[in-house]
Amino acid sequence: MIKYKYHITGINLAGKQFESECIDYDLIYAVQKYRKLVYSIDTAVKKEQVQHDAKVGIVDMQILKPQ
Structure with missing residues (x-):
């Protein structure tokens, strides 16, 4: 995979x-990991x-080159 x-x-x-990076196999799963946000x-996919909620702000998720 x-x-x-x-x-x-x-x-x-x-x-x-804040900034965060994760490496995962599946976009939907990665998004769900951050479901609080x-x-x-x-939309993410x-x-x-x-x-996410206006109270919290907007999160950008960049999908970088496959590892």
């Missing part, structure tokens, strides 16, 4: 920026971008 590397950035409830998994 192909491993993808996901780079996630966003703003947490405290208003601070995710507003719409469908179609646009390769994760959106």
